[in-house]
Amino acid sequence: MTWAHTRRSEKDYRAAPQAVQKAFEKQVRLLANDFNHPSLRAKKYDQATDLWQARVNRDWRFYFLIQGGTYFIVAIHPHPK
Numbered sequence: 001m002t003w004a005h006t007r008r009s010e011k012d013y014r015a016a017p018q019a020v021q022k023a024f025e026k027q028v029r030l031l032a033n034d035f036n037h038p039s040l041r042a043k044k045y046d047q048a049t050d051l052w053q054a055r056v057n058r059d060w061r062f063y064f065l066i067q068g069g070t071y072f073i074v075a076i077h078p079h080p081k
Contacts, residue, residue: 003032003071009062012076016060023057024076031064031071 005013013021030037031054045053045063051074052064062076 001032001035001069001071003028003064003073005073006075009073009075016076020056020060020076023060024062027054027056027062028071028073 013024016024027040030040031042035042040054042052042054045051050065052066053061054064056062056076059079060076061079063074065072065074
């Protein structure tokens with residue numbers, strides 16, 4: 001599958017620290033190749049909107065929608081603790 005940023009996620013990406021950007025790039029490539037990759041820990045975040053969550057690293061998450069053959073990245077931000 002392919003993936004694409006939304007305007008919001010592009011803005012989130014640019015505002016994130018460089019280490020988070022690099023980790024996101026790795027994780028989104030994994031998502032495109034294997035949705036079930038263990039390091040992603042992908043799960044349905046909001047049933048009503050079909051929003052999914054996956055892990056960037058221990059402290060950051062990204063959120064996405066699945067439409068057709070594309071993952072649309074909606075947001076990238078720190079994971080609340």
